[in-house]
Amino acid sequence: MAIVLGAIADDFTGATDLANNLVRSGMRCVQVIGVPAEGLALDDVDAVVVALKSRSCPVAEAVEDSLAALDWLQGQGARQIFFKYCSTFDSTDAGNIGPVAEALMDRLGAAQTVMVPAFPINGRTVYQGHLFVGDRLLNESGMQHHPLNPMHDADLVRVLSRQVMRPVGLAARPMLAQGGEATRRHLAALCEQGIGHVICDTLDERDLEVIAEAVVDQPLVTGGSGLGQALPAQYRRRGWLAEVAEPGRLAPAAGGALVLSGSCSRATLGQVAHFLERHPGIALDPLALAEGEAHFQTALAFARERLAGGGPVLVYASADPQRVQAAQAALGTERAGQLVEAALGRLAKAMVEEGVGRLVVAGGETSGAVVSALGIRTLRIGEQIDPGVPWTQAPLADREAPLSLALKSGNFGGPDFFTRAFEVLS
Ligand SMILES: Nc1ncnc2c1ncn2[C@@H]1O[C@H](COP(=O)(O)OP(=O)(O)O)[C@@H](O)[C@H]1O
């Protein structure tokens, strides 16, 4: 059976965030890690989200991987393609959002696409093309210190213009206030003027509904998971979805409880501090990791011992901007990130082999590294912990019980996220 929506997500937490919103809006959704091998059963599935690790890799690689995902999704008969990126528009002047969007447009023969990063329930809104996180402009939100893609400009028309060949336009709030039909006409008029990308203002859920109504027939949409929350109602109006599906029930969770954090985002730093006031944890330092195996082995032994005592336990590389900058100055940005990601991936593999069954991972790139190290290929979406972050379950090759896994985007979740996540599960 053909799927309705095929999504390409540029990181793993982002993929889960989108899949979560699609499921909560009544779509039957599977999240796959990378382009699936032949033989994935897609009966009773309305949407597939392909999770890539293409946010911070070289542009050519991101384009190639995204096009491979597109080809596969088209092979499944997807009526609409959704390119999912971060609600904080994580990218650099080189890309990858713009070049990937344009490559997808070219392959699909789309003259225009919308850019809708907003996720109002998590405080990401766009006004006059400027992205806000809560009451702060993007470039004052903490995202200016992001280790891989510091965001120094909140004007998305300007940010995107630096990444793309086609002209960038705006669908501003007063326009959206006129409703879905008027917005559709506005987009068509911009298209006639040659505007290939349209940044869409979004203050609230109503704006998302208007945008979804205006773009439901476009071959390609792009944005954050907020748009994914609004599209299913439009598919249902078109008669493309049979009925409102209930989110699937996951098997009961079992096994040790571990948190791995490689995110240095403001929200995660607060969550780490909150957790450490209540439970044991150990810090990983990229500079010490660079010196050899001893530091990693110390962390492994610590986690092993505390898990034997009942857990939960935290292993974190999360650090404030000064410490991140010091590590990056000494090692280079890429190597510092890679050392941390490799260590957390190895830790996850070792600890899951030794009986961890409930695993929380903080950070998009970090989640990519951990999921890859564990060899996970598909995720089922379960109960939501906080907006944008559900528990998921993944079958494991050598184990009967699936692994319960929560992939937390850096800036998502309340201060008590790490502790509360396990309470939600039990
Ligand atoms: N102490 C540190 N010094 C330098 N880089 C770090 C440190 N801790 C984590 N990192 C790197 O920072 C990046 C954080 O990105 P990510 O995991 O996507 O988090 P977020 O979801 O907050 O963006 C990762 O590549 C991670 O390995």
Ligand SMILES: O=C(O)[C@@H](O)C(=O)COP(=O)(O)O
């Ligand atoms: O849209 C979002 O904010 C998230 O879905 C997302 O992509 C998070 O990425 P990270 O902050 O790198 O985890």
